[in-house]
Amino acid sequence: MSLRLLRLPLAIGAPAPRLQLAAPRLAWAGRVMQATWTPRFEAVRAALLAVELEQLAQGAISASAVDCLAGDVSALTALLRPRELAAIPLGAYAAAPPDSADPAAVVLNYRFALVRRERLPLLVEALAADDLERLLQLAAFPACCRAALVRALAAGEDLPLAIHAHGAASAAGPASWDSPAFSAAGAASGSGPASAASSALAAGPAAAVNAAASPIEANALLQPLGIAAVAHVPCSAACTASQALGCERLERGSAAGHAQAMAHLRAALAWPASYSQRNGIAEVQTAALRLVQESARREPQLTYRWHPAAAASIAAGGGADAAVADRTADTGSASPIAAGHSAGVAAIAADTDLDNPAAADYGFASLHAWRMRQAAVVWEQSRRLRGGGSFIDLACGDGYLLQLVEAETRRLSVFGLDRSEAQIARAQRRLPHRSLCLRHGDIAGLAAQAPAGGYDFALLRPEDLLPLPEPERRHSLRTVFGAARQVLAYASDQALRRHGSLGGLLTAAGLAATRTPAAADISAEVQPLP
Amino acid sequence: MSVELRPLGDRCNIQCRYCYQEGTRHAAAAAPRYSLPGMLAALEELGEPFVLFGGEALLVRDEDLETLFAYGLEQHGINAIQTNGALIEAHHIDLFRRYRVRVGISLDGPGELNLARWAGSAGRTRRATARAEAALDRLCREGLAPSVIVTLHRGNAAGERLALLAGWIRHLHAIGVQRVRLHLLEVDTHNDSQGLRLNDAENLHALRSLRQLESELPGLRFDLFREMRDMLLARDAVSSCVWQACDSYATRGVRGVEGGGERSNCGRTHKGGVAYLAAPRRGYERQLALYATPQERGGCAGCRFFLMCKGNCPGTALEGDWRLRSEHCATWYGLFEDLETELAAAGEQPLSQSPRRAACEAELTALWQAGLDESLQSLTRRLGVAAA
Ligand SMILES: C[S@@+](CC[C@H](N)C(=O)[O-])C[C@H]1O[C@@H](n2cnc3c(N)ncnc32)[C@H](O)[C@@H]1O
Ligand code: SF4
Numbered sequence: 001m002s003l004r005l006l007r008l009p010l011a012i013g014a015p016a017p018r019l020q021l022a023a024p025r026l027a028w029a030g031r032v033m034q035a036t037w038t039p040r041f042e043a044v045r046a047a048l049l050a051v052e053l054e055q056l057a058q059g060a061i062s063a064s065a066v067d068c069l070a071g072d073v074s075a076l077t078a079l080l081r082p083r084e085l086a087a088i089p090l091g092a093y094a095a096a097p098p099d100s101a102d103p104a105a106v107v108l109n110y111r112f113a114l115v116r117r118e119r120l121p122l123l124v125e126a127l128a129a130d131d132l133e134r135l136l137q138l139a140a141f142p143a144c145c146r147a148a149l150v151r152a153l154a155a156g157e158d159l160p161l162a163i164h165a166h167g168a169a170s171a172a173g174p175a176s177w178d179s180p181a182f183s184a185a186g187a188a189s190g191s192g193p194a195s196a197a198s199s200a201l202a203a204g205p206a207a208a209v210n211a212a213a214s215p216i217e218a219n220a221l222l223q224p225l226g227i228a229a230v231a232h233v234p235c236s237a238a239c240t241a242s243q244a245l246g247c248e249r250l251e252r253g254s255a256a257g258h259a260q261a262m263a264h265l266r267a268a269l270a271w272p273a274s275y276s277q278r279n280g281i282a283e284v285q286t287a288a289l290r291l292v293q294e295s296a297r298r299e300p301q302l303t304y305r306w307h308p309a310a311a312a313s314i315a316a317g318g319g320a321d322a323a324v325a326d327r328t329a330d331t332g333s334a335s336p337i338a339a340g341h342s343a344g345v346a347a348i349a350a351d352t353d354l355d356n357p358a359a360a361d362y363g364f365a366s367l368h369a370w371r372m373r374q375a376a377v378v379w380e381q382s383r384r385l386r387g388g389g390s391f392i393d394l395a396c397g398d399g400y401l402l403q404l405v406e407a408e409t410r411r412l413s414v415f416g417l418d419r420s421e422a423q424i425a426r427a428q429r430r431l432p433h434r435s436l437c438l439r440h441g442d443i444a445g446l447a448a449q450a451p452a453g454g455y456d457f458a459l460l461r462p463e464d465l466l467p468l469p470e471p472e473r474r475h476s477l478r479t480v481f482g483a484a485r486q487v488l489a490y491a492s493d494q495a496l497r498r499h500g501s502l503g504g505l506l507t508a509a510g511l512a513a514t515r516t517p518a519a520a521d522i523s524a525e526v527q528p529l530p
Numbered sequence: 531m532s533v534e535l536r537p538l539g540d541r542c543n544i545q546c547r548y549c550y551q552e553g554t555r556h557a558a559a560a561a562p563r564y565s566l567p568g569m570l571a572a573l574e575e576l577g578e579p580f581v582l583f584g585g586e587a588l589l590v591r592d593e594d595l596e597t598l599f600a601y602g603l604e605q606h607g608i609n610a611i612q613t614n615g616a617l618i619e620a621h622h623i624d625l626f627r628r629y630r631v632r633v634g635i636s637l638d639g640p641g642e643l644n645l646a647r648w649a650g651s652a653g654r655t656r657r658a659t660a661r662a663e664a665a666l667d668r669l670c671r672e673g674l675a676p677s678v679i680v681t682l683h684r685g686n687a688a689g690e691r692l693a694l695l696a697g698w699i700r701h702l703h704a705i706g707v708q709r710v711r712l713h714l715l716e717v718d719t720h721n722d723s724q725g726l727r728l729n730d731a732e733n734l735h736a737l738r739s740l741r742q743l744e745s746e747l748p749g750l751r752f753d754l755f756r757e758m759r760d761m762l763l764a765r766d767a768v769s770s771c772v773w774q775a776c777d778s779y780a781t782r783g784v785r786g787v788e789g790g791g792e793r794s795n796c797g798r799t800h801k802g803g804v805a806y807l808a809a810p811r812r813g814y815e816r817q818l819a820l821y822a823t824p825q826e827r828g829g830c831a832g833c834r835f836f837l838m839c840k841g842n843c844p845g846t847a848l849e850g851d852w853r854l855r856s857e858h859c860a861t862w863y864g865l866f867e868d869l870e871t872e873l874a875a876a877g878e879q880p881l882s883q884s885p886r887r888a889a890c891e892a893e894l895t896a897l898w899q900a901g902l903d904e905s906l907q908s909l910t911r912r913l914g915v916a917a918a
Contacts, residue, residue: 025813027779027806031792034807096811096901104902279823281815281853290806292779294815354641354694368640368701372667379664407657518620520671 003076004067004226005049007139008233009113011127012091021067021111022095024224024284024293033288040264045226047258048265049079051249052231054256056116057083061140063123064114064231065090069097069107076112086120087112088127141232142241149233221273221284224293229269353430356398358423363463363492370492374401377459377490377523378408384486384525388412389456392484394443395419395464399427402434415455417441443476450483458484460526462509463495477510477528490523532771533576534583534612535598537569537789538562540797541585544614544649544658548683550845551585553720553803563790566594570601572791579606580787581634588617592625599629608632612679614647615662623665626674633669633676634711637662639695643686646726670706677709678702683726687736696743703750712740712754714858716846720803730860737865758862759869761838762880764906764915771796772843775817775903778852779809798845799852814898816844820855821895828854834882835866837890837906879916881906886915 004023012021028034055061068076080087090111097107115123119138126134132153136146222228229250234242253262271286282293356367364370378385378401385391388411393402396416406414414431416438418424424440431438439449443465446458458480465473480487491505499505502522506512513524539562540555549555573580580602588595588611602609608630615635626633638644641659649658669676680686686695699710714733717723728736741755757769766773771783778799785808786794795808820841823829828848830836841847842856849857856862866882873880881887890909897904910916 025779025809025811027795027809029804029806031807100810102811106901278851278853279819279827279829281819283853285802290779290804292813292815294813294818354643365704366697366701368698369704371640372663372701372705375660375664376667379661379668382661404657404660407653407660520668522671 002069002072003049004045005052005064005231006067006223006226007052007061007064007231009063009065009090009115009123009127009135009139010132011130012093012111020224020293022093022109023067023226024291026225026289026291028289029287037268037288040261040268041225041227043258043261044265044268047253047256047261048226048228048231048249050258051253051256053079053083053085053114055252056085056114059116061138062115062119063135063138065139066112066114068110068112070110073110080114084117086115086117088115088120088123090127136232139232140245142235142239142245144239144241145232145235148235221275221286222268225291227265227268229265353398353400353426356423356426358397358420361420362395362397362461363494365493370397371400373490373492373522375404377401377488378404380521380523381488382408385409385412385457390415390451391457391459392417392446392455393459394446394480395461396427396438397423399430399438401459402427402438403430406431406434413437415439415449415451417443417446417449443479446479446483454482455484456486458487460487460489461492461495462489462505462511462526463492463498465509473510481528487526488523489526496522532784533573533578533580534784534786534796535569535573535580535587536583536585536786536794537564537587537590537594537598538585539788541589542614543586543589543617544647544655546614546647547722548646548681548715548718548726549721550716550718550723550800551797553718554797554800554805555585556720557803562788563792565790566597568791569598569787569789570791572787572793573601573605576785576787577605579608579610582609582611582613583786584612586614586617587611588613588622592621595622596625596629599625599631603629610634612636614658615665615676616649616658618661618665618668620668623669623672623674626669627672633674634679635662635666635676636679636681637666638681638683639686639691640698643691643695643698646681646683646685646722666702666707667705675706675708677711678707679711679713681713681715682728682733682736683715683723684728685726688728688732692736692739696739699740699743699750700747703747708749708751710750710752712737712752714846714861716798716843717850717857718801719850730858730864733858733861734864737861738868741865741868755865755869758838758865759873761906762866762869762873762882763878764881764910766838766906772846773838773840775814775840775898776844777809777812777814777816778844779806780812781808782812796845798843801845801850801852811901812903813901814903816853817841818895818898819853821891825855830855830859833863834887835863837881837887837894838866881910881915884915886913889913890915 006021008021028037049066052064056064066076076087090113092108092110094106095109097105113123113127123138126138132150133146136149141149220228220234223233229246230242231249232242232245250262250266253265268288271288273284273286275282275284280294284291354367359365359367359370362370364373385405385408388409390413391402391405392415393405394417396402396418397420399416402414402416405412414434414437416424416427416434418427418440419442421440424438427438428435460480465476468476489506489511491499491502495505496502499508502517502524503513506524506526507529510529511526512529514527515525517524540551540558541562542549542551542555545552582595582598590598599609610632611626612634613636615637625631636647637659638647640663641656644659645655647655647659649655666676666678680695685691702710715723715727717727737754740752744750744752744755753770757773760766761769761773771781774783776783776796778795781796781799784796786796788794793808795806797805800806817840820830821836822831824831825833828851830839830841833839839856839862842858842862844852846856846858848854870880870882874883881890884890890906890913893909893913894904
């Protein structure tokens, strides 16, 4: 059954033509919150309705109102009959069914005024006369709240309930809550006027921040959902009459056997909550949910309100309930990422090493092509390299490939050789800690430089050997294979074009892959052709 | 509309300094649920092709990846994955081929230009970047050229870096990449994006330069420019989410499926670090408010490009407040103007210049009021408005 209590026995359309009655759209802050609070909200709504019906039956209030789906009318009637209560239709409005994703689906929501049978004529009379003041009186609004709502509606307020209450509350300043019921709720969230000063919500230049906090605010924020201790629309957060009625209602609920539901309601009212209205959209955020309501008025006004407890309690990852585990928080400038901020941006501002003009000398159309090839070689050989050892690049250029090899595992020590002095200088700048292992020269001098026991890996560009006369080439190969346990080879774009494939290049250089490479490979472990 | 399958939620092997997921990632109190049957059941229910997303999807164990791809191939004949590329290994490429997986790799450029996609240390970042570049190269050599997402920021598109980025994209074109998606940086408070943001003039300059580059590279397309041009011509049947009246309470452009099969919203709107669940129904409060709110108050009133742009992605809203228009407004506006001028010069009529523009706006806002939506293509056809 889906009955939502909103104690506003006003005919739909008049005298509050633009008062938004439809339930706001709601989004839960995680599945734990949803699973925990959906049934609790149901229980709270049922309990509040029961309390309201009892109060009507006892004559404590003369009129109230509920929203009801067509399918629930008979259930409502069943609740009214034994209590000698009557329901008068106040009108209907179309709204999307609460849980339907279908944009075209709408259901009719009926609004009924609820009244004790013998007071029926009073209500009918007031409705017929559009006597707002009288209607609110029948609904037991305290005089101050009655006047405030009449004034707001006359001024053309077309805002959701929460906004109305807030508009009024902002003018009123902080409340002091002495009632045991409410101060218990306040204490649970750590809220209260004392901590108000610490609340600040960066919200742009137009923001008006009001740090006053009271359960009545929370009451107003959740009231559109039918979750409220105060059944009427309170005139301000400081309204003592509303406060007393709210406390009385909570106690009445507990006494009537709804202690658990009232405890849930108290917990919800103690949630840190924020409310803001901007360009005609109102949004309420609590630790458990957020909700949004539209208003036809596009005021520039931006009013953020924030329960002082919100920032602290959310940042601590806690909240009013264990279900808060699912809640996530804006950790602001204390976040571990922010700590790395300056370092990251500084690094990004540094010069790049993407300015090497020598790509063509190494057989590539651009530096990007050259670098990407070197990255591809390391990617292909990565598994082999992760075992560690010593690695020499026999045409190391600016040392980029060696830098990538080093990054594979700390267990690799890298060496470089290159025929270009300028490139070796670049490589030394790139890898200053390996400066002494980066040498200008060619393969002929390799043996003399090799560490004791030779290299574990040597990386060869076979195309560099092709221009050499035959005896010298053979000698170079002997030197390489004599100095390293595993010889790896790769090809430049130019060589691939010239020789058709890595295999073609290897054959031309008197080499063969130790295992047939995959079609897309551009590197392989090699051995000399017999 | 796309379905993003996030098997491990926000979990990722790297920590891009600007990642919009950093807030929810750091705030997560409990490990996300993981259930292969749960995911498959949710995908079955949605019945639409999905993209393996994350966090980083390649952190999923290989058998499960294969199961998901096998399901995608059987149901939809195609698969897709969006990855940072650093974890791609040879056996993944084999899976990609067998299961017809379209691969998207996020890379902001070569070497240092990709430094914001931070992997924990300079060395690890260099390695991750190089591995992603290598995998990209490898995929191209295997005839599986991926698409690339480049996010534009201070680290890759300011000053001289823009020319380096352009040179790199030329190279991507040379090796066979055909699609590049450009993101303007979405600025959040819970990560390092603030320090990386480009100003409007720099963003516009970067986009204009890249657009110029596109005209020099036959076969390479930046999705963004084509989409914006199509929007001006009311051809929005397949445009991306940012042009589609997104609602941050129920992001329609992106529907997420989490590792336990739960439905989620697009993470770009999780501004406070809270991953709100999707509301059951969509709303158009934002678009209606923007349409009526003066521009100096963060709205879009009077803008002739409103029909196309609709305030753009709420994840990029001014001040991080989804009720305001995109903070990239000036950039989009400038680009729409360029495209509009070119279309007009070519004898076409962009919707922004149509005498019936107001009628289209009235119709669309009326639909939104009723909780409904319609593509510009169908709306203009219905109203008999000529665009194109
Ligand atoms: C969140 S990632 C998830 C998939 C995968 N890990 C990847 O990097 O592609 C999806 C895309 O969002 C982009 N992205 C993340 N944060 C962003 C931001 N603040 N602004 C713009 N794009 C962003 C990433 O660069 C990436 O292309
Ligand atoms: S929030 Fe932005 S990215 Fe996400 S669905 Fe909406 S428009 Fe798309």
